[in-house]
Amino acid sequence: MDEVKTGVRYLLMICLMLQGMGALAGEAISLRTFSGSGYNLQPENVAVVVNTDQPESVQAGEYYLNVRQIPDGNLVKVSIxxxxxxxxxxYFAQLKQEIDAQLQPRHQVIVMMWTAPYAVECNSITSAITMGFDPEQCANTCAPAKHPNRYFNSRSFQPFTDMGYRLSMLLPVQSFEEAKALIDRGFASDYSAPAATAYYLTTSDKNRSSRAQFFPPSGRVAQRYLEIKNLKADSIRDVQDVMIYQTGLVSVPYLETLQFFPGALADHLTSAGGDLLGTSQMSSLRWLEAGATASYGTVSEPCNYWQKFPNPAVLLKHYLMGASAIEAYWKSVAWPVQGVFIGEPLASPYKR
Structure with a gap:
């Protein structure tokens, strides 16, 4: 019964939020609700964790500090x-203790410079770092979360100060060259606000289209030069203006034909997208390899609760308000215990 109440509470929050966004349909979408944003994440707020057993992790971490002008004292070294x-x-408890011992109160965000590890038993490593390991979820991974994300769609701009959450994200390091390209995309996105499109696809896979009810209707956000296209289709191809792409399929075709803008967010609702190096379903890494800057996927079977995946309306709202990729993605997932956030966390194309 408590799980039902939790789900209803979040559903009501979403409905109120959508009502507040006003006419998301029509010729143009008003951004009155997006004014006065307080998003202002600074380099000194970011802790960068590297694995000293991976030379590429250390190299990527040092490069990230330099590009983002993050203080050298924010570099956290661990051995995995x-x-x-x-x-x-x-093992995770020992690792987290080692990381926490090197953090300061100013650190609101943690970026881990590696691809693996990405899971802690049935939890994602990003949720375990931010919210703590939740063994209860592993008793039944298809159950609703017993410990919802208090940062979900919140007004907080300082998650650790306000809630004790240090938002975390993996910046994958398959190679230094790939990590460098991702970091450069994130940096290039800042303040860019290009003329772009957000694509929301309701596919023929009904089970994986459970969040389609939250897809914003087609329209134009004139103040952000963003077109919204809400489509009933299994894929898009040969488009050159992607800023957001959210869909639901086991595997998304034609990614190689798309052009993503720096700062683009893209994800697909499926069971094992967060099993980054697995083979059963399309890995969320494929989005980054195609040119997106951040993504999300679950590391264990979640069943198709929309609460376990990024809510499209919430993600759009906060990204357009000027949130960074890590802030917008973390604010969009109500039950993130099984979901891993990946990408360049500070990407902010709509920062004011």
């Missing part, structure tokens, strides 16, 4: 031999 995909709860 072998780079396993999944950590045990016991």
């Amino acid at each position: 031999p072998g780079s396993p995909k999944k950590l045990s709860a016991q």
Whole structure:
């Protein structure tokens, strides 16, 4: 019964938020509700964690500090031999203790410079770092979350100060060259606000279209030069203006034909997108390889609760308000225990 109440509470929050956004349909979308944003994440607020057993992780971390002008004292060094995909709860507890010992109150955000590990038993490593490891979810991964995300669609601009949450994201390091390209895309996105399009696809896969009810209607956000296209289709191809792409399929075709703007967010609702190095379904890494700047996927079977995936309306709202990629993505997932956030966290194309 408590789970039902939790779900209803979040549904009501979404409905009120959508009502507040006014006419998301029509010739142009008003941004009155987006004025007065307080998003102002600074380099000194970001802790950069590197794995000293991976030379590419250390190299990418040092490059990130330089590009984003993050203080050298914000570099956190840990040792994870072998780079396993999944950590045990016991191993993770030791790792988190080692990371926490090197953090300061000013750190609101943590970026981990590696691809693996990306899971802690059935939890994602990003949720475990931010909210703590939740063993209850592993008893039944298809159950609703018992510990919802208090940052979800909140007014907070300082999550650690306000809630004790240090938002975390993996910046994948398959190679230094790929990590560098991702970091450069994120940096290039800042303040850019290009003439772009947000694509929302309701596909023929009904089970994986559970969040289609929250897709914004087609329209134009004139103040942000953003066109919204709400489509009933399994894919798009040969388009050159992608800022947001959200869909629901096991595998998304034609990514190689798309052009993503720096700062683009893209994800697909499926069970194992967060199993980054798995083979059963399309990995969320494919979005970054295609040119997106941040993405999301679940590391264990979540079933198709919309609350376990980025809510499209909430994500759009906060990104257009000037949130960074990490802030917007974390604010859009009500139950993120099983979901891993990946990408360049500070990308901010709509920063004011």
